Amino acid sequence: MPATEEAVRLAVAAADAADDVKATDLALLDVSDLLVIVDVFLLATAGSDRQLKAIAERIEERLRDHDRRPLRREGTPSAGWVLLDFGDLVCHLFLAEQRGLYALERLWADVPRRDVRTGEVVAPNADAAAGVGAGGGHVLSGSGDPASASPHGGATSA
Template identity: 30%
Template sequence: MNNSKKMTTLAIKALEDKKGNDIRVIDIQDVSIIADYFIIASGSNRNQVQTMADNVEEVLGRAGYEPRQLEGYGTATWILMDYNDIIVHIFSEEDRLFYDLERIWRDGKNVDIDQFGNIDSKAE
């Protein structure tokens, strides 16, 4: 499993563990050089959005991945976590509808999250 797929798998698991809503993965490798995958999820309130971000950071950190950039944590309406190969977007439900990244990045390929297998987040 390559790095970006491993990171995506870990991020999905971390989001699911905190009851992230409508988790989507967009493969943007063929349309942009900024990352391989966008992971998009939403939470129902500010605390859940922050908890989801905390869990992603913790799970990826245990696996040796540190974010290059983290934005929006304070307001928790849209938290962007840039890990170079993947970018995690965690939205409030209202902001996700407003910004509609799925539409903006429609040239990317929607990927079924079930394609990302389970791996032990403590491994490696």
């Protein structure tokens, strides 16, 4: 079942908020056919831990305008990643090194991508379809750092 209109609307608003504070490599992954409680992942990269904090704060502020607050928040800017869980939307915010390490584009290579401006379904990213994550990284296995929590919701095997 495709992502709900509400989840897509929130994802576009979150992407716009991240873009406001110069996040890079924005991506919307429609995981609704594979996950029961989440429809869309927003991925974004920051150039510094200070920018990572600003991105997270701006997304939270923007989604408050839509009467949404995170159900939970994981990670810290100093650890290089922050996860904001809004239920049907999960925002994965990274420094470049951590984004490459977790390689969520590779892990979720088979899911549809959505345009960050319109929310419309677009063709999958060619790199993702080829199994190459951002920065050519790998998927963390087991319970490695940061803080033994995984930004994709669980340990995976490469």
